[in-house]
Amino acid sequence: MISEKMKTLVAGSSAIRAMFEDGVRLAQKYGAENVFDFSLGNPNLEPPESVRQAVIDVLAEDSPTLVHGYMDNCGYPDVRQKVAESINRRFGTAFSKDNIVMTVGAAGGLNVIFNTLMNPGDEVITFAPYFGEYKSYAANCHAVLKAVPADTSSFQPNLAELEKMIGPKTRIVLINSPNNPTGVIYSEETIVSLSALLERKQKELGTDIYLVADEPYRELAYDGIEVPYVTRHYKNAIVGYSWSKSLSLPGERIGYLLIPDSVADFEDVRAAVSTAVRIMGFVNAPSLLQRAVAKCLDECADIDFYDKNRKALYEGLTSAGYECVYPQGAFYMFVKTPVDDDKAFCERAKNDFRLLLVPGSAFGCSGYVRIAYCVSPDTIRRSMPAFKALMESYTK
Amino acid sequence: MISEKMKTLVAGSSAIRAMFEDGVRLAQKYGAENVFDFSLGNPNLEPPESVRQAVIDVLAEDSPTLVHGYMDNCGYPDVRQKVAESINRRFGTAFSKDNIVMTVGAAGGLNVIFNTLMNPGDEVITFAPYFGEYKSYAANCHAVLKAVPADTSSFQPNLAELEKMIGPKTRIVLINSPNNPTGVIYSEETIVSLSALLERKQKELGTDIYLVADEPYRELAYDGIEVPYVTRHYKNAIVGYSWSKSLSLPGERIGYLLIPDSVADFEDVRAAVSTAVRIMGFVNAPSLLQRAVAKCLDECADIDFYDKNRKALYEGLTSAGYECVYPQGAFYMFVKTPVDDDKAFCERAKNDFRLLLVPGSAFGCSGYVRIAYCVSPDTIRRSMPAFKALMESYTK
Numbered sequence: 001m002i003s004e005k006m007k008t009l010v011a012g013s014s015a016i017r018a019m020f021e022d023g024v025r026l027a028q029k030y031g032a033e034n035v036f037d038f039s040l041g042n043p044n045l046e047p048p049e050s051v052r053q054a055v056i057d058v059l060a061e062d063s064p065t066l067v068h069g070y071m072d073n074c075g076y077p078d079v080r081q082k083v084a085e086s087i088n089r090r091f092g093t094a095f096s097k098d099n100i101v102m103t104v105g106a107a108g109g110l111n112v113i114f115n116t117l118m119n120p121g122d123e124v125i126t127f128a129p130y131f132g133e134y135k136s137y138a139a140n141c142h143a144v145l146k147a148v149p150a151d152t153s154s155f156q157p158n159l160a161e162l163e164k165m166i167g168p169k170t171r172i173v174l175i176n177s178p179n180n181p182t183g184v185i186y187s188e189e190t191i192v193s194l195s196a197l198l199e200r201k202q203k204e205l206g207t208d209i210y211l212v213a214d215e216p217y218r219e220l221a222y223d224g225i226e227v228p229y230v231t232r233h234y235k236n237a238i239v240g241y242s243w244s245k246s247l248s249l250p251g252e253r254i255g256y257l258l259i260p261d262s263v264a265d266f267e268d269v270r271a272a273v274s275t276a277v278r279i280m281g282f283v284n285a286p287s288l289l290q291r292a293v294a295k296c297l298d299e300c301a302d303i304d305f306y307d308k309n310r311k312a313l314y315e316g317l318t319s320a321g322y323e324c325v326y327p328q329g330a331f332y333m334f335v336k337t338p339v340d341d342d343k344a345f346c347e348r349a350k351n352d353f354r355l356l357l358v359p360g361s362a363f364g365c366s367g368y369v370r371i372a373y374c375v376s377p378d379t380i381r382r383s384m385p386a387f388k389a390l391m392e393s394y395t396k
Numbered sequence: 397m398i399s400e401k402m403k404t405l406v407a408g409s410s411a412i413r414a415m416f417e418d419g420v421r422l423a424q425k426y427g428a429e430n431v432f433d434f435s436l437g438n439p440n441l442e443p444p445e446s447v448r449q450a451v452i453d454v455l456a457e458d459s460p461t462l463v464h465g466y467m468d469n470c471g472y473p474d475v476r477q478k479v480a481e482s483i484n485r486r487f488g489t490a491f492s493k494d495n496i497v498m499t500v501g502a503a504g505g506l507n508v509i510f511n512t513l514m515n516p517g518d519e520v521i522t523f524a525p526y527f528g529e530y531k532s533y534a535a536n537c538h539a540v541l542k543a544v545p546a547d548t549s550s551f552q553p554n555l556a557e558l559e560k561m562i563g564p565k566t567r568i569v570l571i572n573s574p575n576n577p578t579g580v581i582y583s584e585e586t587i588v589s590l591s592a593l594l595e596r597k598q599k600e601l602g603t604d605i606y607l608v609a610d611e612p613y614r615e616l617a618y619d620g621i622e623v624p625y626v627t628r629h630y631k632n633a634i635v636g637y638s639w640s641k642s643l644s645l646p647g648e649r650i651g652y653l654l655i656p657d658s659v660a661d662f663e664d665v666r667a668a669v670s671t672a673v674r675i676m677g678f679v680n681a682p683s684l685l686q687r688a689v690a691k692c693l694d695e696c697a698d699i700d701f702y703d704k705n706r707k708a709l710y711e712g713l714t715s716a717g718y719e720c721v722y723p724q725g726a727f728y729m730f731v732k733t734p735v736d737d738d739k740a741f742c743e744r745a746k747n748d749f750r751l752l753l754v755p756g757s758a759f760g761c762s763g764y765v766r767i768a769y770c771v772s773p774d775t776i777r778r779s780m781p782a783f784k785a786l787m788e789s790y791t792k
Contacts, residue, residue, distance in 0.1 A: 001604055001661055002664050003512060005515070007668075010667050043461075045461075051464070055684070063442075064442045064443050064644075065439075065442055065644070067647075068443055069438060104677065104679075110677065115402065117399060140677075141399070208397060248465075249464045251466050251680060252684060253500070253681075253682050265397055265398065272399070272405075280676075281500065281508070281533065281676075282677075283500075283649060285649075286649050286650075286682040289682065
């Protein structure tokens with residue numbers, strides 16, 4: 001007998017497993033090259049060659065007991081200092097190692113900060129559409145995730161609605177820009193307005209409201225668009241980062257939390273985060289990879305690859321009659337379905353056209369589908385007739 | 397404001413931090429070589445050379461997208477199959493990849509299985525003295541850790557007391573052999589009796605009681621003593637393993653859960669564990685290290701080093717008048733304090749003799765101290781006069 005919580009969560013994740021299994025079945029029937037899998041946010045780019053060299057250099061330069069041993073639960077001090085300095089160079093900030101906690105990816109970091117800041121029954125508010133796992137992370141500490149309904153005209157955050165939803169139990173407002181699943185980037189103006197709103201609500205309610213920015217896609221911003229750095233605009237801002245996408249290292253589980261001195265109860269938060277990292281079972285971020293990424297802080301996977309996919313897919317889909325906000329970052333497109341029922345649309349896409357897509361309802365926003373374009377350009381090119389025929393099956 | 401749960405946990409861990417800080421202060425005052433730190437279970441042995449070579453070979457042999465990419469949340473199928481086959485060779489079992497879930501160390505694995513099997517209010521029972529973090533792992537899923545009082549004559553599990561404590565809410569009985577902090581190993585006879593007791597209680601109560609064996613110290617068994625494999629004796633047995641100690645890789649966070657087909661509701665448990673790995677924020681065990689340890693399954697750090705320390709420390713301490721059950725495994729000695737107040741004893745040891753020890757009360761068993769002998773032989777040799785003088789300060 002498994003726990004009640006896990007029963008619910010397993011049921012929720014069985015839809016994804018079912019799609020994966022359907023994909024395998026279709027590939028067996030029609031050939032793998034005739035199944036177009038746009039369902040997974042799994043980078044298909046190789047990490048930069050410098051990552052391989054960094055791992056080899058770490059093994060050659062540092063003693064094995066240092067490289068593979070325990071360190072402070074927050075991570076190696078020298079690695080944290082290098083990460084802080086890299087952030088300072090890029091964003092004009094003044095952080096030190098004491099502001100950085102190395103984490104088991106962004107998912108590990110979010111769980112740690114949720115657990116640190118929220119009591120059972122507390123609330124985290126995010127903006128629909130949102131990465132579905134946020135709900136589980138909140139459930140892990142018996143907190144509640146609430147979602148501001150999507151502004152489907154732009155997929156920018158609806159601040160007026162947020163203001164109505166913030167209450168005395170609101171501990172965290174969670175943003176994710178560049179966004180999964182829409183690819184939109186929140187402008188500096190938006191972050192300034194959001195910060196002003198949160199300052200106002202903090203005063204009004206006499207509480208601390210932390211703004212947590214989940215930034216695994218920070219480096220995946222196109223057309224030279226800058227992703228504003230939230231700590232420059234709001235005192236109680238915390239950043240969760242991961243090298244999963246920027247260095248194509250999703251399996252390595254390596255990221256960090258940035259916790260500025262300016263956050264409310266900084267010393268307590270830092271001590272609690274350090275303890276949470278340990279007692280939640282992470283103990284520390286993987287040691288060899290901590291040291292390796294510290295050597296690659298100015299590196300990035302070949303973002304141009306995703307950008308070309310973005311343009312090709314957007315052009316193809318809009319030519320075929322699909323409606324979509326042009327994504328500015330990440331590697332997702334959030335496309336309006338020609339019918340309200342996005343699950344039925346995905347079923348037809350899969351069964352009749354061998355297109356694997358994820359229904360928007362999995363992101364708290366039905367009537368849309370997410371298309372992950374971290375695939376080969378060839379997959380995009382060859383899938384276009386299928387997308388066209390899928391649309392025609394509704395319009396003709 | 398941090399969460400209430402973390403407030404309690406931070407307060408609990410501040411004692412360890414205080415000791416660490418005292419150690420730094422003493423080292424500055426008296427010189428690092430004159431402070432004898434026996435407080436940490438941090439292997440000071442280098443990993444076998446084969447580990448370094450395995451990492452380099454993985455980078456050379458496998459594609460970077462495979463090595464650093466996402467895989468099944470349970471781990472790479474080929475790695476899991478190799479781990480299963482290695483267990484089968486050693487213990488005459490018949491496991492496959494479907495019985496192995498790669499985890500972020502043993503701590504990650506225990507948190508995953510606790511979360512999978514226990515509802516809030518459920519109970520896990522272990523035997524005092526026990527690794528203090530078990531209590532936090534239980535608290536993480538709002539379950540309750542209960543400890544069977546220590547049998548201080550042998551530090552073997554007191555099964556008669558266990559029987560009295562098992563009730564309808566008992567979901568897990570947790571054992572740890574070789575044991576932290578006592579170093580004792582549970583005999584095959586003990587495991588057989590424990591299994592029979594659990595079978596009987598399952599029938600009586602109409603519940604499933606899982607026996608979870610936390611085995612990070614499995615390979616650290618001396619004098620040719622065999623550590624019985626629990627799945628051979630009990631159907632509902634689950635093993636948590638880590639390469640932290642056996643390959644001296646504690647910073648890498650790499651281990652596994654073994655879940656036999658024979659456990660109650662196997663398919664549900666497996667699906668829930670796979671989901672829990674993901675949604676608790678681990679996502680998967682670090683990928684490069686998964687592939688590297690799969691190449692080192694027959695390797696082990698130089699256990700003889702610890703064995704020599706064990707003998708030297710035991711002989712020195714008993715000659716100085718200390719009482720201690722001779723440890724058969726791990727790298728800890730659990731020594732009776734000449735006064736009841738083990739915390740006061742540790743304070744005197746630290747302040748007057750520069751010996752850093754952990755009070756037994758941190759392991760749910762006061763009147764004892766834990767001495768971790770994963771230190772240099774020189775530290776043991778040079779600390780002996782201090783241990784002797786410490787004892788004499790009580791007896792003379």
